[in-house]
């Protein structure tokens with residue numbers, strides 16, 4: 011067979027094809043030897059598995075090379091996200107390839123072309139682009155050789171897959187410099203050949219040629235950072251044994267098979283085996299145990315470690331057993347001191363000028379940085395992996411300085427121009443790439459309030475405890491406090507709007523069909539054929555346990571009483587001048603749309619909070635909307651409440667599409683006059699957009715987004731109560747925010763709140779949701795109640811909890827808040843469900859200008875005037891003068907003509 015020119019990149023010996031549902035974390039992959047030791051993995055990603063893929067990439071970046079077949083994805087933004095998360099390569103279909111070309115910064119060598127159209131057209135798309143080529147479903151591996159020959163020297167890297175491929179066939183592919191893609195289950199580390207398995211050792215060694223007379227393979231042994239430990243030899247037997255046992259095993263020219271460490275105890279954990287660029291040398295990457303690799307008890311045969319490796323080993327030893335009184339031990343035990351040192355050294359590095367100073371200060375920064383990392387269980391290798399991950403990012407960040415640092419150094423940092431204050435991501439333009447509105451997958455996850463993955467350390471401090479950021483308001487700058495109090499969801503408003511706009515447009519234009527298709531997409535309720543459920547609702551849809559019915563009925567009655575008491579039954583009448591009577595009376599808004607959230611939790615309590623006042627107000631048409639479950643059904647509690655309040659229909663949809671359906675109406679859903687109800691960022695953005703469209707003729711209650719709470723706690727507060735109230739809102743979603751303001755508490759008292767927060771959070775089923783919220787939450791310590799109130803009024807929380815000695819007196823100082831909960835025996839959750847107050851409240855600081863939902867939200871006021879003859883005489887002069895000032899003659903004459911009549915100047919006076 012003619013030799014083919016080797017592609018100019020370093021390729022894995024094969025790609026092990028894994029199923030993402032089975033191999034979703036690095037730990038799972040590492041547990042399977044066949045996958046762990048050669049580094050190349052392949053997986054097909056779909057809309058359903060994209061999040062798993064992104065999480066896996068995050069978890070394994072720099073450890074494995076993941077090749078992802080993206081040909082089933084609809085959005086090119088998803089493909090970009092996969093590349094950005096560190097995929098070695100993406101396989102894209104003929105349909106996707108043109109779009110990928112338009113994305114800036116995508117390196118062609120990270121794209122593998124998967125032809126899904128006719129050969130001629132495919133060749134035109136592919137030729138000269140520098141992509142790899144994926145040959146899928148091969149009938150015969152011999153085809154590859156012919157194809158490669160035809161392509162000549164400019165040939166691409168070829169990835170080839172044949173189902174049930176035999177070892178022989180895989181070796182043929184490998185010798186042709188093609189990369190075989192082999193189902194993980196077919197791979198084996200056993201030494202013996204078998205019909206149903208493909209030996210990893212055979213594939214690894216297939217192209218390797220020894221340049222030694224004894225046929226042994228020269229083998230370089232290195233640690234994970236690539237530092238050489240020594241030179242040894244291998245052969246097929248030792249390589250197979252190494253893969254089987256997961257240890258460094260070599261071939262000694264004197265003693266034969268050599269399991270390193272069997273006699274000395276200095277054994278090696280195998281990380282990976284690689285071949286070099288021209289296949290005449292192996293590299294074993296190992297984790298050396300014991301004293302070191304060399305028989306002289308040094309780390310390597312070339313002496314001891316130096317530089318960062320040496321520092322990292324020393325710090326790891328110190329962490330295990332630091333001598334009492336050592337400086338490093340002190341740093342390990344005192345995180346505040348360590349943080350202060352990092353800041354101090356960073357400052358000194360900024361001020362350094364000469365080469366010597368810069369080297370010395372940079373060394374200090376590295377020392378303290380690495381100490382912090384190792385104290386937290388982060389190794390130097392982890393940091394380097396992270397760097398490698400960042401080096402392959404596609405989305406370029408502007409990298410502006412931020413906040414106080416930008417201010418301090420006088421550089422522009424707020425990046426407001428592109429609507430982002432935290433991401434600095436330069437948006438992708440020009441293609442359908444922006445279907446996520448420019449949000450990264452992680453930002454979308456947060457907007458969707460999805461729980462944090464177990465490998466994501468959101469909300470955890472350096473000790474791995476769930477902890478809020480702490481700020482001492484006596485020493486922190488006002489910009490630090492201001493920045494800490496920014497709502498997470500506000501950072502991406504424009505991007506969320508960009509996602510929501512096309513959804514609204516589609517539903518407005520496409521009606522029921524478009525609405526249903528979004529429900530199929532977001533709720534996965536693909537069996538649903540109608541987007542609405544009309545009253546009367548069948549009994550079978552409201553089957554509930556007795557105690558649930560009782561609880562709903564009690565809450566219903568309390569909410570009804572409190573809202574009924576808000577009714578303005580009498581017409582307001584004021585005689586402003588004799589004979590001039592002004593009145594005001596209220597009328598229910600006729601048609602209201604009530605959004606009941608249902609993405610991450612089912613909220614029948616919100617159905618009560620909206621439905622009961624709508625019923626009390628007398629709204630004629632009550633339409634509810636709530637996302638159905640994946641089986642297409644609604645939670646029975648919501649149906650029961652809808653029935654109790656007399657709703658005419660329930661829209662089986664959520665998000666922006668439900669808002670659009672109620673705003674514009676569809677074939678089966680009535681258009682409403684006002685939309686009320688809280689929801690996630692997509693819902694809130696949609697409400698704001700439709701209320702701004704004058705053609706929709708719809709108003710909204712307020713922007714009521716992700717839940718938030720602010721607790722003011724003085725010395726009388728019980729730390730367990732404080733923590734429980736903070737957590738009750740943190741569990742709503744990863745984009746919720748909770749704030750605790752302490753008043754004159756000692757370090758021990760603040761610590762008691764932090765301890766409670768950690769231990770109570772750890773026991774919650776939604777702990778991974780809570781961690782997300784805690785990651786952008788804050789504890790502010792103050793010394794006076796008035797300062798605490800000043801901060802709270804500026805923040806304008808949705809819920810304000812006063813755990814203070816005289817809560818009612820403190821309440822009098824509140825100027826901005828959605829709802830206030832007074833005293834130690836008033837948890838916020840009583841207001842969420844049953845006390846009677848409404849829980850649909852303004853968030854994002856809108857409590858400065860909006861009230862929470864109340865009876866008035868469902869009514870409008872109409873004014874009327876009634877003048878007697880004398881009344882017109884009394885007020886007419888003023889009207890005529892002002893109309894003349896405004897040069898509105900018809901206005902003036904409307905009075906003048908009447909006064910003329912009264913003065914007997916007109917005809918037919920008796921007709922009036």
Ligand SMILES: NC(=O)c1ccc[n+]([C@@H]2O[C@H](COP(=O)([O-])OP(=O)(O)OC[C@H]3O[C@@H](n4cnc5c(N)ncnc54)[C@H](O)[C@@H]3O)[C@@H](O)[C@H]2O)c1
Pocket residue numbers: 454458459509532533606607608609610611613616637663664665666667688689690691692693714715716717742743746808849850851852853
């Ligand atoms: N402020 C208040 O008074 C109040 C009261 C109750 C609840 N809340 C808040 O309501 C929110 C409820 O959020 P939720 O997510 O559980 O339910 P939700 O019903 O508000 O949102 C779910 C919908 O979001 C849409 N969506 C999800 N991912 C999307 C994406 N990537 N692109 C476009 N649309 C997408 C889907 O249509 C889905 O139906 C929470 O943030 C909670 O804190 C606030």
Ligand SMILES: N[C@H](CO)Cc1c[nH]c[nH+]1
Pocket residue numbers: 613615616716717718739808842849850851
């Ligand atoms: N706390 C939410 C208002 O932000 C409402 C709610 C519903 N269920 C529980 N709580």
